[in-house]
Amino acid sequence: MKRNRIAKSGEFRKLLKQAFAINQRPLPWAKALAAGISSGLPVLIGVLLGQLQYGLIAGLGGLAFLYMFNEPYALRSKKIFFAALGLAFSAGLGVLLSQQPLLATAAVGIIGALAVFIFGAYQFTGPTAIFFVLVFLINNNMTDNPALFLLHGFLVFLGGMLSWLMAMWAYPFNPHAPETKAVKRAYAALTALAESAGSAEFYEVRQHAWSALKSAETAIGNANAKWTRSNRLVQLTLLHAQATSVYAEIIKRGDRYSTVSKETAENLRLIASSVEASGKKSFAAAPRLQTETGDALTESTRKAYDILTGQRDKRTRDSELKAEPFKAVFANAFNKHSMVFFAAIRFGVVLAFAAFIAHFLPIDPSYWVPLSAAAVMSGATILSTFNRSLQRSAGTIVGIVVAAVILSFQPDGLFIALMVFALTALTELAIVLNYAVAAFFITPNALMIAESTSQIGDLSYFASARIVDVLIGSAIGLIGVLLIGRRRASTLLPPLMSKTLRSQQRFMSLLFSPYSPDIDAQPIEQKKMRTNLSNLKLVLDTAHGELPQRPENLAFLQQVFFASEQLAFLLENAAQKERLALSPAQLGQLHLFFEMMANALEGNWPFAEHVIPEIPGFPEIEQELAALQETVRMSTRKTELHKKDEAFE
Template structure:
C-alpha cells in the first residue's frame, strides 16, 4: 500500500509556462559559455539557473525577494563549497548547517519550494570540483550570473500583469465561496466551509505578502475590497444559515476580477490597513523548543552532516552524491513522505543514471549537452507535479551533465555502479536518520499546540468584547498574530503527525473536527473585529467565556474528560457562540478516551 502510494500519479494541470521558462534559464548560461569558448564556465553558471525552480505563484513583491535570496544563497553555497573542499570534516559540518538554516527559513516563513535541496546541491558539487579555494569568489560570481538571469525571467510576468498572483487568489476565493453557498443545507456544507476558510487564510497571506506601503495602487486596493466583500458575504450567509438568491450565487461565480480592478475607485471608501508580523516576530515564534520548524531543521542538518561524514570517511567516487541523495530523501514532510522519497529517489535515480550514462558515453559535443540540459529541465518541471519519482528520472541526468560533462567517461559500468551505490547509501542514511531522530515530533506537539491555540483565542476574544478595547487598534495586536501563528502551526503539525504513525492514523483523524472548529472559530474572531459596533459583554459573561476556554484547554492538557459548560450569548455574533459549543463537543469526544491524546 505504501509503495503503491509512492508511485501514484497526481492529477494536476501541467505547468507548461514554468517548464519552458525553466528550460530557457538552464540553457542560456551554458550556451553563452559554449559560444565564448568557456564551456565549463557556462556549466558553472548553469547551477545558478536552479534559482528559477523557486518560482511559484506568489506576489511579485515577494517573488523578487525570494528569488534574490535564493540566488544569493546558491552563490554563497558554491563559494563555501570551493573554500572548504580541502577540509572534509569542515565541509560535512557546514553542509549540515546550510541545510538546517535553509530548512528553518523556508519553514518559518512558510515558503513553498524545494527549500534546502539546491543550496546543498551547489555546495556539494563545488566540493567535487578541482580543489582550488582561490576560485571561490569567481565560481560564486558565475553562479550569481546564472541566478540573475533566472531572477529576470522569473519576474518578467510583472510587466504584463503585476497583480496576477493576487487576482488568481481572489478568483479562487470567490469560486470557493460559490461552492460553499451552493452546499448550504447539504451534507457537503462542512467540507466546503473548511476549504473556504483555508482559502480565506491563503488569500489574506497572498495579499499581505504583496503589500508595500509605498505603492498602494488603486488595483491593489480594489483587490483588498473584493476580499473584504467576500468575507462579508460569507459571514452574512453564516448568520442567516439559509439559501441565498440564485442571482447572488450567479454573480459570485461570474465575477470578473480583471475587469473590476480596471474600474476607478470613485466614491468607494478605500482606506486600507494591512498588518503583518515582522520578520523578527516570525523567527522568534519559530525559534523555540516546541516549534516543529526548528526541530525539523535541526534533524535535517544533523542527519545531513552524518551522511557527509560517512561519504568522506570511505573511498567513494564523487562522494557528494551520497549527501545529495540524503538531502533529497529528507525533503519529505513526514515519516511516510520520507519513505516515499527514499523509494522514489532510489528507483527513479537508477533509471536516471542509466540515461545519463548513455548520454555521457556517447561523448556529446557542447551544443548537444546544451539541448539535453534544456530538455531535461523542461521535463523535470512538467513531471514534478505528477510524481517525484518521474521527476527524478530527469533531475539525475541533468545534475550529472552539469557535473560530469567536462570529464570524459571511460568506464560506463563503473560510473553507473558508483552513482547507484551513492544514491542507495544516501537514501538509506536519510531514511534511518528520520526514523531515529524525532520520528514522533509532530504527534508529540499536537496536544500542546491545541492548548496554545485555544488559549490564544481566549485572550483575543477577551480583547474583542471587553470594555477595555476602547481606542485600541486591533489589527497589529500581538494576540491576533499569536492566534494566527498558533492556528497555522496546529494545522501543519496535525498534517505531519498523520504521516508519522500509520498505526495511530485513525485515532489522530478523530482530532480533525476539533482542529477544523478551532480554525473556523479563529476566522470568525478575526472577521468580527472589523465591526466597530460589536457588543461589550458584561464581566459575568466574559468570565464564563474565559472559563469555557480554559476548561477545554485544561482537559486536553491534563487528559481528563471535558464537561460541557454554558456558553453565554454574544449578541449579533451568534455564530461565535455556536462554534464554541461545537468545539466543546468535539473536544469532549477526544477527551472521552484520554489514551488517544498524543
C-alpha cells in the first residue's frame, strides 16, 4: 500500500510538471500579427466611427482567424467562412435569448456539443467549441434587448469576413504551399526509410514515413475544389501516388536483413529537395537520376522524377484525390464505437449544467463559470483536461488581476483597440508555449471586450468574483469529464480492434476467393475496413490520455494498430493487381488465423500462434500478417501481466 501511495504521488508530480512545461516550438509571428489585426481592426474602425460597442462586437468575429492552421486554401476558405457563420449565429442567438436564462442554458450546451461533434468528425485541430461558447455568452450578457440579435450577428459576421481575408491573402502568390510542403515531407521521410532499410530502426522510421504519406494524402484531398484545380495540383497528386508506390516497394525489401541501394536513397533525396522548386516558373530541371539496375523500386523512383520534371503528362483524369464526402464523415462519427458523438454529448451536458449552476450564483455576470468549464473540457483527453484545469486556473487568475487593473482606469476607445490587438496576438504566440501562458492573455482580452463599456466600482470584488467563477467552472468541467466515460476509450479498444481484424479478413477473403464473388462487394468491405481503422485510431489516441495510464500496454496496442493499417494498405494495393485465388482450405486457414487473433484481443481465448497460408505473388502480405500476429501476441501477453499485477495489488 505504501508503495502504491508513493507511486501515485510521483505520478501526480509528473502530471503537474507536464501541465506547466514550456514547449520548445517556433513562435508563429506572422499568424499572431494577422490574428491581432483580425480582432483589433474592427474595434479601431468602431472607435473612429464613434461606435466602440459595435466595434467590440465585430471584433468577436476576428476570433474566426484562430481556427486557421497550415492547411490547403480550399479547406481554409470553407473552414474560416463557416467559423465566421457559426460565431455570427452564436452571437445572434445569445442576444435573442438574453431574457430567457433557462433557454440560454440549453442553447449554450447545444452550441458546444455541435462544435465538438463537427470538429471531431472532421478531425480538425484547433480550439473547437471554446470561441463559439465565448461569443454566445458575451452577447447573451451584453444587452437586454432581444430585437438586436440580427445586428449583433451581422457585425460578428463582418468581423469574421475580415478574418477570412487575412487567412486567404497569400493565396494568389503561392496557392499550393501547404500541400507542396506535405509532399516534400513525404519524400524526405521516404529517403530516411530507404536509408534505414536493413537496420534495427527500420520499423520506427517506417511509422514516420507512413504518417508523412497519410498527411500528404489528407492535404491533397482537402486542396481539391473547382477554383483550386491546376496542373500544379495534379502534379502533386501524381507525386503522392508515386510516393505510395515507392513506399510499397521499399517495405517489400526493407526488413532487418535487406537493404536499399544508396543510389535510390540519393535519388529520393534529390526529388524531395526539388518538390517546392518545381512549382516555380524559374525551376530548372534537376540533374538526371543516378543509373542503377532497373528493378521495380528504381522504376517507381524514376517515374516520380519524371512527374516532377514534367516529362510525364500531368493532366491525368484519374489523378484527383478528394476529401471524404460529407455523409461518410458524419456516418463514421455516429458509429457506436466512435468517441466523437459521445464526447460531444458529454461536452454539451456538462456545459449546460455549468451554465445552470451559474444562473443561481449570487455573482453577476456569472458567465465565466460555463466559459471556464468549456475551456477545461476542450482538452482532447482526460489527461489533457486535467492539465487544462490547472493551466486555466493559474493563467486566468493572473489575467483577471491584470484586466481588473486596466479596466479600473476606464481606458478610452483607442487604447482598448490597441489592447485587443496586442492581447490577441500575444495569445496566438503563447498558445504554442503553454495554455497557462495563453490564458494569461485570453482572460484580459475577453474581459476587455465584455466589460470595457461598464463601470467597475469595487476592484477587489470584481477580481474575486471572476476568480471564483473560474475556479467553479474549472471544477465542474474537470469533475464532469472524470465522472462521465472516464475509461470509455480503453473499454472500447478490445472489441473495436477485433472488429477491425474481422473486417480485414472479409476484405482479404473477397480479394483471394476462387468463387468470383460480386465485384460490388469489394468496395463495401473496403469501406468498412477503412471506417473501422479510422474509428480505432481515434479511440486509441483518446485512450493514451486516460487516467490511470497504462503506457506499456497501449504501446503494444499501437503496434497492433500500425500492423493492421499496413495490412490494409497492402490489401488495397493488391486489389489493383492480378491475383491468384486461394484454395478453400487456405481461405479456411485465413479465417481461423484472423478469428484467433480477434478472440485473443477480446480476452475470450488464450493466444495461440497459427499457420499463415501462402499468398502467391504477395510475399509482403504474408510478412505483414506475421508481424500482425507477433504484435497481437505481445499485446495479449502484456495484458495478462497487467491483470496479474492488479490482482496482486
